[in-house]
Amino acid sequence: MLMEVFGQWWRKGTRIGIRIHPCGLFLAAAFAVTCWAARQTSLDQFYLVAGLRVGALLLVPLRYWVFLILGDYAHLAYVVLPLSDELGIAWSILTPACIMPTIAAIVRLHKSVLQNGSPAWLISLAAIAALAISSINIAMAELLWPVPPDIGILQRLIRYSVGDFLGILTLAPLAFAWRLRHKHAAEVGRVTLISVGAAVAIPVLAVASVYVRAEQPWLSGSLLFAMGMPAVLLTCLHGWRGAAAAVSLVNLVMGITMPSTGQPWSFDSTTFVIQQILAVVGITLLALGSSISHHFNRLRTEVIASSEVISQTRKAHTASELSLRERAADMNRIGEGIDLHLSETADWLIRQGHPRVAENLISTSAFYSRKFRAQASLVYPTALEHVGLYLALQIGGISDVWQSTERILQPRLFGDPCRLPVALQLATYRALTEAVSLLLQCEQGQIRVSARCGRTRFGSGIVVVAAIVDPGHRLSDATIKAVTDRLAGRVLSHGGTVECRQNRIRMLLRDT
Template sequence: MRGEWWKNGLQLNLRIEPIGLALAVIYAFACWGARQVSLDQFYLPAGIRVAAVLLCPPRLWPYLILGEYAYFAQLRYPMVDKYGKAWVIFASAFLMPIVALIVHLHRKMIAATTNVWLISVAASSAVAISLLNRSFSQFLWPTPPDNAFVATVARYAVGDFIGILTVAPLALLWVRRRSESDWAAGFLKPTGMALGLMMLLGVSAAFLPADSATARTSLQVLMALPAIALTCILGWRGAAIAVPVLNLIIGLTTPKPYPSSFDPHAFTTQLIMAITGVALLVLGSRITYYYHHYKIRDDGEKNAIKLARNSHVASEMGLRERALDLRKIGDGMDISLNEVVNWLKLQGHHEIAGGLLHTAVVHSRQFRAQTSMVYPTALDHLGLYVALQAGGVREAWELTHRVTRPRLEGDPCQLSIGLQLAAYRAMTDAVTLLLETESGQIQVRARCGRFGRYRGIVVTVALLDAAYALSETTMSMAVERLAGRALAYGGVVQCRRNRVRMVLLEMPRTDPHDAAHSSPVEYVKTTDRGSSQALT
């Protein structure tokens, strides 16, 4: 019965994992080794403690407690006669649980994008552990220490905080090594240069004479410069590497005649470096945060441009199929009319046949011109310029008596079919717009070529009278109608005085039918001198 547990007793299932025991042993040896190179003002076991909690899942935390208790057992057992069993037991049993609790309370912040929570964990752990250690010494030692309580806690807290900032960022870097797939790109070169410069400055400071404290401090402070540079380049990951190395070099080069020794000059430098480390971690987190959001927005813009470009190409392919169908219909009509004309001639109706043939030729030419307006099939094989000069667009422009002969330069066949189609539509739309809203003669110019790493085309549709400026309505309508195609190819639409200027760009490639490339608008905003100078 459930109510008779007090008679039957309780059954506890204790499962011991071999990996946990191995972890406890490794943790105990890590703390022992870290203590050998530590000072009270540079206490690495505090960093090992926080790093272990960050690296291990909560189910393994009890083994970390076991490992720390084993470490303290071999360290403090010889001190039983001097400080008492109560201090050895209680002062060794509560430090790891307190740190585990602090990390557990920060679990919601740990899931955040920025890593400022690490500073909160480091500060909270350093203060809490220092308070516990000093309180246990005050109340459990047979003879309490006579030094000031607050000053001792502050000194120990700074040493623990520096130790945590030396080890914990590296653990965080390891935990989040797979959080972003492209973070390793360009990682080794700046990291190697920054760490090499920091080590050079640190070693130079260590070999200075003992009476050169000012020069040593200056060299140690200068180590912050490559750390700042690495943080600016790599964000929080740069800070997670630079700050530990910065603290480690200063800590290892600090004179230590005995473990509890204190060097006031090195301590001042370490205070400065601790503040610098905090600033670098915060700066790196913010850099990474804004870079992450910028990357998301940039990827969204690229995807939107790619979708717009693919949409334009798909619509053009639909128009191409329609134009081919219309051409087949026109060919069928021509064949039928020729048969009728031939039959009339056989019947002796030569005048009627001649008139019908003349009418058929005129209408057939007009039908084919309108078909080419639906889709310029000549562009697929002969390029943009031939499509402009031999298609229905040329006849339509000539009928207006307002469009002069286009000035076309460069080789459009070096561009993709998608970009040529976009330029064709943009050019015809711009001419149509100026014909509808403005008066006077219109000049069309186009130039294909290279601009930096990109290939592209500059199209200018302008009023022949340079003294006559486009109206605000025309400029607004030009941007609304033409910007979509230009932006889909990394270009821009500009309205200046008497002209509308459009630039479309793409990366050069081996397959001219591939239209899925993007180009930065910055390349086309630097030049506004007409089509003859925009591309070379």
Template sequence: MSDGKLVNGLQSRLQDFPEGLLVAALYAATCWAARQVSLDQFFLPAGIRVAALLICRREMWPYLLLGEYAYFAHLRIPLIDRHGLEWVVVSSAYQFPIVALVVFLHRRSASKETGTWLLTVSAAAAVLIGVGTLLIAYALRPTAPSGGFITIAFRNTLGDYIAILTVAPLAMVWTRRHDIDWPSLLSSRCIYAGLSLLVCGVVSILIPHDSPAEKATIQLLMAVPVIALTCLQGWWGAAIGMPLMNIFIRIGTPVTGLPESFDLDSFKVQLLTAVSGSALLAVGSRITHHYHQYTVQAKGRRQAISNARVSHIVGEGDLRNHVASLRSISDGLEVSLSSTVDWLRVRGYHDMASSLLSIATVHSRKFREQTSLVYPTTMEHVGLYLSLQVGGIGEIWEQTERIVQPHLTGDPCRLSLDLQLTAYRALTEAVSLLLEHEHGQLKIRARCGRIGSTHGIVVTVGSVDARHRFSRSTATMAIGRLSGRTQAWGGTVQCRRNRIRMSFGEPPTC
């Protein structure tokens, strides 16, 4: 078994070999090309290194290391005579493993969060490489770098940090491109913010280098559309806008043509953008985190409402089937009683037949009233309003002598039968609750209509006496017993002084 695993592992490594060599060559070429346009305050190979580690799977990391050494070999072998072999070997071998270790330690965080861990990776990689390589240079090179240790370390660290924050977020956007809400990202507001960023960037490039104040002002104004993108899209907006801002600042930075060029005015702007960019990534990450939490909760809420609605619909269907079975039995009994009445009349027992028919009629009517309370079948033919008035519930309310003439407006037949049934159940339950726990006469109001794209109905059950106020226990019971039905249809239940107000809504069927 172990031999089979070994063979499979070797085969997998051999299959990755051509791809790995290609990755190594591309990585070395990219680092070399990026160095040609880099400054010590904006050192792009540091960002390329982190981005490559984020994009490539771990099986490709040894090939990235090979590409790194090839890049350093081309760059530093000519420097052996001037700086010494020890510095060339140690400094070249130090950087990639350290950054790879930093990225590896953050891999678990990368799967849980969106972007705050990237700030830790950038800061750790920039400090370890910027300070570490300088310490190696002081220790192994025959002549120490000129300029002072703290000054050079700060410039190198900031240059690496800005470069990482320029390239690494774009790499994360690429690796998680399937998670991006592209319709939202391509909305008109995001497009306007992006165009504003591009306009400010182009203007900052066109301003002459002998006007540093105007150039710095335009460069700082680029932060405004980046902030807008962050507010609109969270971490994704910051990850796209901030690298573009850094690239425009780099293009507008005057250079001497040497890799170690430095411009103090641009360095001040870059220092501000590094701080603001870090803040935007952190804020954007929290915005995205809370947005994801909100969408998950909203999805769960919609699913719960949908499940409740389906449960109510299924329950009503079961009740309808039970009522149909009971009425089928009742119809059979009525046929049998009718036959018995006819048999009695034929044989001259007219009084007995009349008495039996009268009793059967009364009990049949009461039976239908009771079954209509279980499920109002008349609603399928005449709608909600007439079912309340001609069904069994209407007669029960009339017998209490506490329900005044209801005020019903609109056409309930425009609503779905399921919504009418839910409103019917909630209304009858509210009336029953008030009849049991409150005194005085009650009035029912209902209004069907449409608000925007939503069809619905608003039902109010309240006391006729405007001075009457429901008890707190009644209000608590009303909200507890009626909220499930209203929420299942996107509505609410409110208990205000002397009335209960319920709303139900549904999307248009057309």
């Protein structure tokens, strides 16, 4: 079977269909011209063409990569073919044919991890691509040049690799940031005057370094190192996108201001040392920015999830309170019906000549009617909607319950709770009554209830405290656990906090 397939392929060959699109040809031509222009401003230790190759592969869809390879080959052929008589025709043909496909394969291998929006992999991409390009150039020169260069292989590898790496770090992060401009846009952060100032400071420091280079070389080097400070600031403000912009700016101004002799192997050893340091700084900034963005996204996801949980909890509490409100209204209607029937019965007894029995019936019904309505107010404090939280605590059924324990002192209430939303007052009422109930069940001693509501620059809210009067008292672990389990959900749903401090339970609820 295998031999038949091979024989058929040998006879008929393989058909390869390639669609030549005008946009692709235009892309190839534009890429070739751009690479040629970038080559004019590049040095061995700062090679922008490498960054253009990687950046273009990151931006352009996979189906157009063949045109990028064609454009890069055309650009390299234009550069190296005039040297074919001196360096060999084989080198002039093979070297351009190997570089761009190798970079494309490296970018393709990193495609899956880069699609997840992890910029830290740009460092791996830049390092591998730089080493691959440099290795191809050196290997082709050693194998195909009639006379190999005098510079040692290791020296050339380091110099070329650093130059290619810096070129990639200059343009590839910007291309990657542009590609992901619509993904996780919230992590970019708002552009402020500080961000603009930091971005402007980098080229200003570079220009100042060039200006004082001849007279004060030590100051020139210090200014070059000072460019790292605004770069770090951009990274901290905008995560890996800020790092991408900072690293690109630093490398670009370094490349533009780098002294050059104009020779093919122009090299400045002092600047090269600084560039090696900047390469390390670039790696550090991208790694730091990636870490900042990662933790920011994780925190933002947690905050969104927490907000959703709080919103759902508040809706559940609201639905529960509406149900209790209806139940309390039904109880009040039943109580009113009972009162009406008892009143009619008392009138009938009076007409039948039994006034004393009617009087006893009326007094008894009034007593139990108050008890019944007090219990209904414990189900839902209807008075809170009309007279506010403080009066609901003082005249509602909860006041009778607290007085019957003989452990609750007169509440200390400050502020006007009627300015707060009814939902917030109701949540405060539930939380406070639950806190007092826990103290009555689990602790000994007199209890003091206090509350203060008002408004600050962060918004309006209320602070309530249920405390054991004895200052030396300490809440038990069981009480603290019960407070956390039974009160935290309701209080947190209103943007508040619950704290157990020594002898007291302190709760803050805010109007959010």
